[in-house]
Amino acid sequence: MTQLLDAARDLRSTLDAEGAKAETAGSPMTDEAVRLCKEAGLYGTLVPKEVGGAELDAAGSLDVFTEIARADGSIGWVVMAGSTATAYFGSYCPDSFTDEMFAHGVPLVAGQFAPNGTAVPNGDRFHITGDYSFGSGLEHADWAGSGSFTAPTEGDPDYIFAVVPKSEIEVIGNWDVMGLRSTASYDYRIDSEVPADRTFSMFGFTRHRGGKQFDLGILYMTEIGHAGWALGVMRRAIDEATVIAKTKQRMTGKTGLAEDPRFQYDLAEAESLFRAGDLWIRNAFTKAEQAALRDDPDQGLVGEALQATAWFTQQSTEAIQKLYRHIGTSALRDGPFQRAFRDIHAGSQHAMVSPAHTFAFAESMLGAAPDRGVDC
Numbered sequence: 456m457t458q459l460l461d462a463a464r465d466l467r468s469t470l471d472a473e474g475a476k477a478e479t480a481g482s483p484m485t486d487e488a489v490r491l492c493k494e495a496g497l498y499g500t501l502v503p504k505e506v507g508g509a510e511l512d513a514a515g516s517l518d519v520f521t522e523i524a525r526a527d528g529s530i531g532w533v534v535m536a537g538s539t540a541t542a543y544f545g546s547y548c549p550d551s552f553t554d555e556m557f558a559h560g561v562p563l564v565a566g567q568f569a570p571n572g573t574a575v576p577n578g579d580r581f582h583i584t585g586d587y588s589f590g591s592g593l594e595h596a597d598w599a600g601s602g603s604f605t606a607p608t609e610g611d612p613d614y615i616f617a618v619v620p621k622s623e624i625e626v627i628g629n630w631d632v633m634g635l636r637s638t639a640s641y642d643y644r645i646d647s648e649v650p651a652d653r654t655f656s657m658f659g660f661t662r663h664r665g666g667k668q669f670d671l672g673i674l675y676m677t678e679i680g681h682a683g684w685a686l687g688v689m690r691r692a693i694d695e696a697t698v699i700a701k702t703k704q705r706m707t708g709k710t711g712l713a714e715d716p717r718f719q720y721d722l723a724e725a726e727s728l729f730r731a732g733d734l735w736i737r738n739a740f741t742k743a744e745q746a747a748l749r750d751d752p753d754q755g756l757v758g759e760a761l762q763a764t765a766w767f768t769q770q771s772t773e774a775i776q777k778l779y780r781h782i783g784t785s786a787l788r789d790g791p792f793q794r795a796f797r798d799i800h801a802g803s804q805h806a807m808v809s810p811a812h813t814f815a816f817a818e819s820m821l822g823a824a825p826d827r828g829v830d831c
Contacts, residue, residue, distance in 0.1 A: 458496075459495070459497065459509055460515070460519055462495035462497065463495070463519050463522035463523050463526075466495060466523075466526065467526045471526045473491075474526065474529055475527075475791075477636075477637035478636055478637055478794060481636065482639075483594040483639030484529060484530055484533050486595070488527075489563075492530070492534050493561075493563075496509060496561075497519065497534050497538070498534060498537050498538050498561050498563060499538065499541070500515075500520065500538045501538045501539055501542035501679065501680070502542045502545045503664045503669075504665075505545075505664040506545040506664065507557055508538075508541070508542065508545060508561055512668070512741075513668070513679055513740035514740070516679050516680075517682060517737060517740065518683075519683070520679070520682075520684055520687065521684075521687040521690065524687025527794070528684070528691075528799070528802070529636060529637040531683075531688070532635055532638050532684055532802065533565075533638050535681070535683060536565070536592060536680060537591075537592050538680065539676055539680045540566065541562060541563070541564045543616060544616075544618060544655075545557065545665065546662055546663060546664055546665040547655035547660040547662065547669070548653065548655055549652050549663055552650070552652040552653050553664075556598070562597040563592060563596045563597050564596060564599075564600055565592040565595075565596035565621075566587060566593070566600030566618070566643075567587040567590060568673075569587075569602050569806070571586060571587050571588075571601075571602060572585020572586075572587070572601050572604075572645060573604060574606065574654070577648065579651050580648050580650055581603070581615070581649050582647075582648055582649075583645055583646075583647055583648075583649050585603060585645050587643050587644070588640070588642045590626075590642070590643050591638040593626065593639060594641075598618040598619065598620060598621060599618065599620075599621050599623075600616065600618050601618070602614065603615055603617065613657075614658065615654045616654060616655055616656075616673075617653055618649075619645060619647045619649055625643060625645075626642075626643050627642040627644060628642065629641065629642040632801060634794075634797030634798040634800050634801030634802070635797075635798050635801040657673060660673075667748050667750065670747050671744070671747050671757055672757070675740075675743060675761075677807055678740075678761050681768070681805065682736045682740065685767055685768040685771055686729070686732065686733055686736065686767070688799050689725075689728075689732075689771040689795075689799070691795045692775045692778060692792060692796065692799070693722070695790075695791045695792040695795065696722060696725075696778040696781075696782060697722065699782055699785050699792065700712040700713040700718060700722070700781075700782075705783050712782070715781070718781040721774070721777045722778065724774065724777075725775070725777070725778060728770055732763070732766070732767035732770070735767070736760070736763045736764060736767060739759045739760040739763040742756050742759070742760075755819055758812070758816055759816065761807075761812040761816070762812050762815075762816035765808040765812040765813055766813065768802060768803050768808040769808065771799055771803075772800060772803045775795065775799050776796075778792075779792075779796050
């Protein structure tokens with residue numbers, strides 16, 4: 456863990472500059488940023504050791520993803536999404552495919568895994584067709600992912616994940632957005648014959664390699680990246696707001712921003728939210744991980760980790776909005792705070808931090824509640 460985290464910290468100022476460069480140019484994540492993250496091993500944060508990854512535990516992964524997103528939200532998003540997707544296939548696919556996929560080190564995987572496609576069985580293959588969105592990092596990817604429902608010959612359809620070489624997809628584009636601009640999360644189309652060993656079932660997967668934490672499944676592994684990303688963007692926004700406040704004097708203000716009690720209150724509230732969220736997120740993911748290591752994977756604990764992430768992301772969006780209103784035109788112009796402001800709003804729209812997790816968490820609370828309150 457220390458090696459990857461140190462590498463991410465050493466790259467902070469460089470990734471910040473590369474992120475700003477891509478934003479200014481309106482381009483995807485720069486080739487240099489991709490190269491640096493690959494050479495540092497950051498794309499392998501979650502990937503099983505047996506295929507060349509670091510396979511960090513939950514706490515270590517959160518640290519690394521937080522650090523990268525603190526440098527730049529778009530770079531942090533692409534790296535956490537790529538590491539997560541690559542980890543799926545590194546754990547849940549057989550040797551017959553991973554020997555190919557990881558033959559030259561940890562590859563870059565991008566794509567949307569919502570079940571937007573149809574997979575028609577054809578012997579030992581699936582004919583997968585579908586239109587997908589949000590292929591974050593697709594510009595530099597080696598493989599493109601997909602989610603599909605199988606077209607059943609009998610019984611219920613299965614929900615499968617698959618990857619195809621990027622050369623087999625049609626990249627459509629369509630990424631003119633407010634935040635996470637340089638993730639290049641393009642729309643794309645797949646119409647491909649995919650060997651069955653490049654696929655696995657969302658709910659009926661087999662763990663071929665990697666630790667027991669992979670038994671917790673896709674949602675748990677995915678949400679680690681989203682949690683670290685939100686923590687990193689929130690940390691950067693608070694840091695930038697604090698620096699700006701030291702020299703900011705609004706035209707209509709009677710004091711400097713740093714002396715404004717309203718700003719001081721909202722800044723302290725933002726920092727308190729960060730610290731509380733950081734503690735809950737780490738506690739929730741670690742509890743779920745430890746249960747899996749005891750051979751007792753608990754989806755109720757996974758649900759708490761999902762809720763911690765969703766809650767923190769949505770609350771961070773509101774806290775950053777408050778800081779934005781204090782900072783005024785300094786936040787209106789291009790710069791790190793504006794990037795954090797736009798990126799957190801974009802990230803807050805992702806399905807992995809949607810209210811669905813909150814409703815599910817409430818239902819689990821109600822289901823576990825006794826029929827009467829505590830006797831006094």
